[in-house]
Amino acid sequence: MGPEARLELVKDEARMWPPDLVALYRQQYAPLVRLAYGMLGRRTEAEEVVQDAVLRLRNRWDQLANPAAYLQRSVVNGCISIIRRRGVAERVPFDPPPADVPDRLVELRDVLLRLPERQRAAIVLRHVAGLDDVEIAEVLGLRRSTVRSLVARGLSAMQKEIPHG
Amino acid sequence: MDERSLHDDLLAISEWADPVSVPDPDHLDAHTVGDHDGAPRPGDAGRRVLLAAAAVLLVIGGVWVLTGRDDPATVAPTPTSTSPSTSTPDSTDPAGGSGWVETPPGPLLPRADAQVLWTGTEFVVFAGTDQAPCPVCDYASYGNTLHDAAAYDPATNTWRTIADLPDASSYIGTSAVVDGDVFWLSVRDPSTNSSGIDATLQRWSSTNDTWTEIALPAEVPGNPRLAGVLMSGLVLYPGTDEVGAFPDQLWAAGSWTTLPDDPLGPSYDRQIVDGGDAVILFAKSLTEAQNTATPSLVQGASLFSGTWETIPVSDQLYTPMTRLGDALYAPFGGGADGGEVGNWGRTVPNGGSYALDTHTWSAFPATTPEDLMGVVSSDGTAVLGVKGHVLHADAGSYSVIPTLPDGLGDQFGQAIANGDGTVFTFGGGLGNVRGGPGVHGRGFVWRPGTDPEPPSGDPAALDRALAILGIDPAGAPSGSLDLAGGTFCGYEVNTLDDSSQHNETGRSCFADALDRRAPAIFIEQLVTTEGQPVATVWRTVDGRGIYSVDETREALGSRAWRIGECVLAPTNGAVAFVCVDNGIDVNPTPTT
Numbered sequence: 001m002g003p004e005a006r007l008e009l010v011k012d013e014a015r016m017w018p019p020d021l022v023a024l025y026r027q028q029y030a031p032l033v034r035l036a037y038g039m040l041g042r043r044t045e046a047e048e049v050v051q052d053a054v055l056r057l058r059n060r061w062d063q064l065a066n067p068a069a070y071l072q073r074s075v076v077n078g079c080i081s082i083i084r085r086r087g088v089a090e091r092v093p094f095d096p097p098p099a100d101v102p103d104r105l106v107e108l109r110d111v112l113l114r115l116p117e118r119q120r121a122a123i124v125l126r127h128v129a130g131l132d133d134v135e136i137a138e139v140l141g142l143r144r145s146t147v148r149s150l151v152a153r154g155l156s157a158m159q160k161e162i163p164h165g
Numbered sequence: 166m167d168e169r170s171l172h173d174d175l176l177a178i179s180e181w182a183d184p185v186s187v188p189d190p191d192h193l194d195a196h197t198v199g200d201h202d203g204a205p206r207p208g209d210a211g212r213r214v215l216l217a218a219a220a221v222l223l224v225i226g227g228v229w230v231l232t233g234r235d236d237p238a239t240v241a242p243t244p245t246s247t248s249p250s251t252s253t254p255d256s257t258d259p260a261g262g263s264g265w266v267e268t269p270p271g272p273l274l275p276r277a278d279a280q281v282l283w284t285g286t287e288f289v290v291f292a293g294t295d296q297a298p299c300p301v302c303d304y305a306s307y308g309n310t311l312h313d314a315a316a317y318d319p320a321t322n323t324w325r326t327i328a329d330l331p332d333a334s335s336y337i338g339t340s341a342v343v344d345g346d347v348f349w350l351s352v353r354d355p356s357t358n359s360s361g362i363d364a365t366l367q368r369w370s371s372t373n374d375t376w377t378e379i380a381l382p383a384e385v386p387g388n389p390r391l392a393g394v395l396m397s398g399l400v401l402y403p404g405t406d407e408v409g410a411f412p413d414q415l416w417a418a419g420s421w422t423t424l425p426d427d428p429l430g431p432s433y434d435r436q437i438v439d440g441g442d443a444v445i446l447f448a449k450s451l452t453e454a455q456n457t458a459t460p461s462l463v464q465g466a467s468l469f470s471g472t473w474e475t476i477p478v479s480d481q482l483y484t485p486m487t488r489l490g491d492a493l494y495a496p497f498g499g500g501a502d503g504g505e506v507g508n509w510g511r512t513v514p515n516g517g518s519y520a521l522d523t524h525t526w527s528a529f530p531a532t533t534p535e536d537l538m539g540v541v542s543s544d545g546t547a548v549l550g551v552k553g554h555v556l557h558a559d560a561g562s563y564s565v566i567p568t569l570p571d572g573l574g575d576q577f578g579q580a581i582a583n584g585d586g587t588v589f590t591f592g593g594g595l596g597n598v599r600g601g602p603g604v605h606g607r608g609f610v611w612r613p614g615t616d617p618e619p620p621s622g623d624p625a626a627l628d629r630a631l632a633i634l635g636i637d638p639a640g641a642p643s644g645s646l647d648l649a650g651g652t653f654c655g656y657e658v659n660t661l662d663d664s665s666q667h668n669e670t671g672r673s674c675f676a677d678a679l680d681r682r683a684p685a686i687f688i689e690q691l692v693t694t695e696g697q698p699v700a701t702v703w704r705t706v707d708g709r710g711i712y713s714v715d716e717t718r719e720a721l722g723s724r725a726w727r728i729g730e731c732v733l734a735p736t737n738g739a740v741a742f743v744c745v746d747n748g749i750d751v752n753p754t755p756t757t
Contacts, residue, residue: 017190030185037182038175046182054190098181108171109178127175155171 021061024068025054031129032075038124039079041094041113049078072129073139076121083117104162111161119154122147264567265590268608271324273315275606276592277577278336283584284345284371287316289327290580290591290608291369292336292349297603298578298594310336314369319587319610328374331367338364341391343399345371348379350391350401364389366401382421386411392437394444400424405433407451413437428473429464436485438493440521443469445476445493447486465519479517479526486519489558490544493519496556497537518558530561538566539588541613548588548613551579555613567611578604587612620654620674627653627686634658634690636700636715642728645702645713651684658690658698675703682708 029050036046053074057067064070094113097106112120118140125136136147271290279293296308312330317323330349338351347369366379386403394400395417402413409431413424424444432448439445447465465476486493495516516537517528529537533556539548542558551574554563568574569590579593591608627648631638634656638646655671671687678685683705690700700715714727 022190025190026187029187030183033185034179034182038179043182047185051188095181101177101181105174105178108174109181112175112178124175124179127172128179155168158171 038128122150123154265609265611272326275604277604279580281580281582288589339391341393343393394439487547494540496540546583649684654687656688
């Protein structure tokens, strides 16, 4: 297939974006990229996860009453998937921090990214996405008590690594 | 470090991703063609529970629709992870479940009447026309021959572009595979069906990805056919030889040799089949006239070591034949071996097979469906159409070929080929109205051997499913595989990208049992990126869903069985199937 034909197909697909989905996408894209970045430490991966989640949402758009929740859940699961793959695949360095950020933030970022994925997800969902325990439990498919436990264990591990932070 | 400052610090870290510019949604497809497959790792227990729960949520959905409850989809976000893209290889089985599964979009233009061949590792697609296939075609034109070509690898679910067909090719012709290379004999003027036609023989090298012209014999027969035979040979033969004017010719080691004259005489519907160490010929004999006492019988002969031997005539002898393992099958039902009107042939009571080693015929199990269109056995698949029935030769049973989506199975011009247990179809028409929407460029794969049986109360059906799925019942939690006099609703095999078709019949069966508080079992097996299966065995107990997860075969999992429970419960203003992972390792195996 030539590039022109391919482009036409892409345009045809693009025409199928429902306006409400586009609005949700524009509203949620940046917060979700920040959420994914908090879990992954790499912006490129974070954007890919969010974009894939949006595309998947488009395929189910007519079936969902709470697409925003679906999107968030999809992004978190995409991040967990990538984190787990890192465990068995190559270890790529995280993005370098912006210039002039305090060392304690770099250290905190590194500690966060070393946490087990579910602890990391729970902490990022609480502190970056601003969700409460019930909402985090919904996203992660866990009991509320399990979420509390995950957050507590994650914070404890971070305290140990940065005792004077 | 107090939580307030931690909160501020984490927010600050997340903003390192800024500035985030929102790409135009029109360009998301291009952005998502990344370098990761995004497949989730099912070693995550919580996520797997979610996956299982999502599956059952869909099951419950059927009940909700029937009973007028809330739309289940409103509370059923399926937490799959990132999906594969068109250029991202996914090692998972694209057709792990039942039914046709669409391949990723390929590089080919839409077409009908394409050539599709299995080379031993890939399905090669080439030729075809951009015109809607007959009967809605424009009879005054053959359309434009399409010269782009591509190969689809079912093992990786990926396409690759291969060298374009030479300009001299038309889309009318015949093709065969020899030693993994494609041979394509195209007829430049399709209206010609007599001696001395203008044809070109091209060879596509799977090694070099090049098309090379092969010199043809001095005269090419009308209605030419190709067949790969005798390991590395190619036979060029006439599909019709009513006067015995054209010999069958063998191309091997770069030159043509005339085969000994066959004993079948003037005939039509001739077909040569690779018999391993022999060349098998089937043909229909000519009769003097319609309604004669002598029917137009199918005959067969086998050429072995330079000598033809006739194959015994049988009620099962029918054409075209197709080979699976050491047997030739006539995978068709009803009809006749000669003409279809008057007394030009016999009615074939049921199709059959011919054993190449014992030279004996066997009938298919009665009653052979009239629309039989293929055979499936442990030796592979030979499905020759996208509609009808297939014979499961090992089991002696028949099943219906799954329905292609969007009505594509009711169209014309699909190309179909079999390889490595997979049936592959590409292209075809889009409508039955002349001047309609034309042709499409979608590909689909189906693995008939993985189709589950229909719901059954027979415990043997559950045992067969366990064997197919490779689940060891010995290690399962007590009672988890006990049908308790209920129904085994079947199973489905899903991929991480959720591209597999679900076993909707099985899901509805389970949902119904759940609603009726009747005992039932349904199994969902997930294949990880590493190809390791993780099975979730669902069982109904008093309206609850009890699940047992077999992680014993997954290296990244617990290497044990886990059990959990799901109940219907209100959540977030709706009703959902809420699952609790009890986290009990029933049969823990230390991972060292």
